[in-house]
Amino acid sequence: MDTTIQLVKMATERSPEEIVPFLPDVFQKRIRQDAMDADPANPKRVFHMGSWAGTTDEDPFVKETRTFNEGALIWKSFFERENMKTVIVFSGAGLSADSGIPTFRDSGGLWENHNVEDVAEHEAWFRDKELVLRFYEQRFNGYKDCKPHLGHEALARLEQKFKVVHITQNIDDLLEQAGCSDVRHLHGRIRSKKCEWHKDITTLDGDRKFVCDFKAEMIEPVKLGELCPKCGGQMRPDVVWFNEAVGNLNYDEMKDWCKEVKYNDGIFICAGTSVQVYPAGYMVSFFSQVKNKFIVDRKPQKIADYELIEGNASETLPVLVDRLMS
Ligand code: BV8
DSSP states (O other): OOHHHHHHHHHHHSOHHHHGGGSOHHHHHHHHHHHHTOOTTOTTOOOTHHHHHTOOTTSHHHHHHHHHHHTHHHHHHHHHHHTSEEEEEEEOGGGTGGGTOOOSSSTTOHHHHSOHHHHSBHHHHHHOHHHHHHHHHHHHHHHHTOOOOHHHHHHHHGGGTEEEEEEEOOOSOHHHHTTOSOEEETTEEEEEEEETTBTTOOBSSOOSOOOBOOEEEOSSOOOTTOBOTTTOOBEEEEEOOBTBOOTTOOHHHHHHHHHHHHHTTOEEEEESOOOOSTTTTHHHHHTTTOSEEEEEESSOOOOTTOEEEESOHHHHHHHHHHHHHO
16 A cells, blocks of 8 residues: 555554654644644634545545544644643642642641551551551542542643643542543552552562552442452552552653653643652652753752742642743
8 A cells, every 4th residue: 555545544544743753844844834734613623634645536645635634633633732831730639628628737637547567668558457457448438529620630730831740659640620631649549459460560679579460440438359350369559559659650741751851841740749768859850950850849858959849739829820820
């Protein structure tokens, strides 16, 4: 099948992100030009890719381009996003505190009433699974009725002008509920469960065999006796406990983000975290080369030349976002 047709077929079936790496510059330029003047009110305008191949309307190729045209607006927003500056938002429990989710270290925080070593540490699970499951049942039920606050909504609004990537230590989904589209959960998600022998569990002692791959959405809290349908292991919350490796920290991607933010006048926001837990905590030094960087916290700690924004996230973030959007 002629390469052009192949490209058009690809263009109709895959996202721009997937295709662009394969497109010769001349094609990219042409598509960018056509996509940027794609008119939402008149999506039927045919891409004249056909004209290059000197074909007529009946030719299947043109039919293909017609379909491609519907995608023109997808390409338009892709190219618009490409030109956007990048904002990296690194967050912790303080970001969700105003939505009624207790933090860890503040007064009345989780660690005041629970011993972290007994409920959120790898070995604790094999000592007393029921105690750990009860702790996460309370968290799950506590989160159920929590709603995003104005701070979360403001962060979602940022995406109108910026490419925003959220790197969060939080296991709640308030950022997603607020409409944030790119949220990376370093320490897992409360609405997900996995087999206790899941292969993404890595520990320093490495003696136990983690080979299963079963994961599922957590609709109801996991109970003792809820077994993995694949290997019969006990199901557990899909979170990263202390002494378990933080698996989804992709350093190459981090390096790209840091370059992007540093050299393309991007922004780094550190919101509601005491920066006590690692390797997540390295973010703050990792992005300290960035010019536009902020620490948003009820009690911000002075770090390098970060701009400190003191106060509750639900009040301070809308103000900061208005400033960045202006
Ligand atoms: C690992 C998921 C090894 C579960 C969590 C380097 C140096 C030192 C120690 C280590 C190191 N590297 C590793 C360690 C050990 C350990 C660690 O960091 N220990 C610390 C305590 C010293 N790290 C680990 O064990 C990590 N794993 O190292 O594995 C390995 C390596 C290779 C191969 C195999 C194994 C795993 C760490 C992840 C643990 N899981 N959560 C769950 O949530 O139940 S951590 C959990 O606690 C959270 O996810 C978060 O990360 C942390 C809590 O911190 P914050 O979110 O910052 O919350 P905090 O309450 O502390 O602060 C709240 C802030 O908000 C405050 O600043 C407050 O002022 C502010 N605030 C409050 N209200 C508001 C507000 N701000 C704005 N508005 C408000 N309204």
